[in-house]
Amino acid sequence: MDSRYEIQRRAGGGSANASPALGAQSRRRKMPPRPADYKLQIIIIGSRGVGKTSLMERFTDDTFCEACKSTVGVDFKIKTVELRGKKIRLQIWDTAGQERFNSITSAYYRGAKGIVLVYDITKQETFDDLPKWMKMIDKYASEEAELLLVGNKLDCETDRIITRQTAERFTSRISGLRFCEASAKDNFNVEECFLKLVDDILAK
Ligand SMILES: Nc1nc2c(ncn2[C@@H]2O[C@H](COP(=O)(O)OP(=O)(O)OP(=O)(O)O)[C@@H](O)[C@H]2O)c(=O)[nH]1
Numbered sequence: 001m002d003s004r005y006e007i008q009r010r011a012g013g014g015s016a017n018a019s020p021a022l023g024a025q026s027r028r029r030k031m032p033p034r035p036a037d038y039k040l041q042i043i044i045i046g047s048r049g050v051g052k053t054s055l056m057e058r059f060t061d062d063t064f065c066e067a068c069k070s071t072v073g074v075d076f077k078i079k080t081v082e083l084r085g086k087k088i089r090l091q092i093w094d095t096a097g098q099e100r101f102n103s104i105t106s107a108y109y110r111g112a113k114g115i116v117l118v119y120d121i122t123k124q125e126t127f128d129d130l131p132k133w134m135k136m137i138d139k140y141a142s143e144e145a146e147l148l149l150v151g152n153k154l155d156c157e158t159d160r161i162i163t164r165q166t167a168e169r170f171t172s173r174i175s176g177l178r179f180c181e182a183s184a185k186d187n188f189n190v191e192e193c194f195l196k197l198v199d200d201i202l203a204k
Contacts, residue, residue: 036080036089040201041111042194043141045133046118047126048097051152054184055118056094059194064185071096073104083195084202090194102136109140114148114197119167121151121181122159130170146200147177150193154183 044052053071057063060077075094080087093112095105109115117133119126130149137147151167164181171179178200182189 034087037086038202039089039091040113040198041091041093041108042114042116042197043093043095043108043112044116044118045095045105045109045136046097046116047120047123047129047133050097050118050120050123050126051184052097052116052118053094055116055150055152055182055190055193056092058184058187058190060092062187064187070098073101074108081195081198083199086202088198088202090198106136106140109137109145110142112141112145113201114146115141116148116150116194116197118150118152119162120153121162121167122153122156124161127162127167127170134174144204146197146204147174148193148197148200149177149179151179151181152184154181154188155186 044056046052048070053068053075054064056075056077057065060079071094073096077092077094079090079092081090082088093108095101095108115137117130117137119130137145149167149171151162151164167179167181171177178196180189180193180196182193184190
């Protein structure tokens with residue numbers, strides 16, 4: 001993985017300047033955490049059951065839930081990362097995939113600097129829904145927002161319906177849309193996808 005993509009460790013930062021007389025434990029207690037240089041909001045959207053919550057939880061807590069409850073409305077988690085020498089506090093919004101929540105979830109698009117649009121590589125309908133989600137982005141999100149399409153459940157390769165080429169063809173028709181495949185279950189490419197998005201936001 002690119003060495004720039006270094007996840008911030010909660011404890012120990014900046015302890016080299018502390019008095020040598022202090023033990024490691026007290027140094028940790030005395031040092032106030034360095035405030036974040038940037039605060040960014042990222043929103044995860046896509047059809048029901050594609051793995052939005054699972055991707056968020058894998059990225060923020062490194063956990064995976066086999067039988068998660070469907071998201072009602074919106075939920076969020078915080079994760080702090082270091083990229084390009086900056087400390088960035090990410091607020092990640094996980095939205096419900098069910099259409100009946102669209103009026104609630106659409107309110108969260110505007111503030112997002114990054115949008116993660118997810119489909120399930122084993123479910124045709126979740127890919128067919130992408131134009132509908134793109135319309136939601138056009139309608140509610142900032143034009144400045146960075147967009148990332150994620151084909152999730154890569155661990156289910158034998159059940160794959162949507163080829164990588166098909167998804168790449170879709171991506172190439174939409175300016176500024178990036179693409180990656182990942183598995184929240186196997187923890188494959190999840191961190192890389194999120195960090196690439198954040199890096200693109202910072203580069204802007
Ligand atoms: N095999 C596999 N299953 C996954 C993966 N990611 C999520 N799942 C499963 O897919 C189901 C739905 O996952 P969620 O994360 O709840 O999906 P969601 O998109 O948040 O769903 P809604 O909240 O209903 O919109 C769960 O049973 C997960 O365990 C993955 O990468 N691989």
